[in-house]
Amino acid sequence: MEDMKGRKLNWKHAxxxxxxxxxxxxxxxxxxxxxxxxxxxxxxxxxWEKDVRDYMDF
Incomplete structure (x- = not known):
């Protein structure tokens, strides 16, 4: 799962x-x-890093 979604991010990194x-x-x-x-x-x-990036692209 981590490969597909990128890295796990805590609130600070997000x-x-x-x-x-x-x-x-x-x-x-x-x-x-x-x-x-x-x-x-x-x-x-x-x-997940991918979810943050998806939100940014929205």
Whole structure:
């Protein structure tokens, strides 16, 4: 899966790509505009690089 979707990004790397704030990033995730996931019991939210790029191209 990682090969098809690129790398996993945390909020900070995704915000750098999008040039946006942390709160705006979380608003995009909560609105379903960028799919996100959690790994294990960690509270961190991850997104796929391809999904961020797809949103940027939209």
């Amino acid at each position: 915000c750098d790509m999008l040039n946006c704030s942390k709160s705006h990033f979380y608003n995009l995730v909560n609105a379903g505009k960028i799919p996100a996931f959690r790994i294990g019991k960690v509270r961190a939210i991850w997104v």
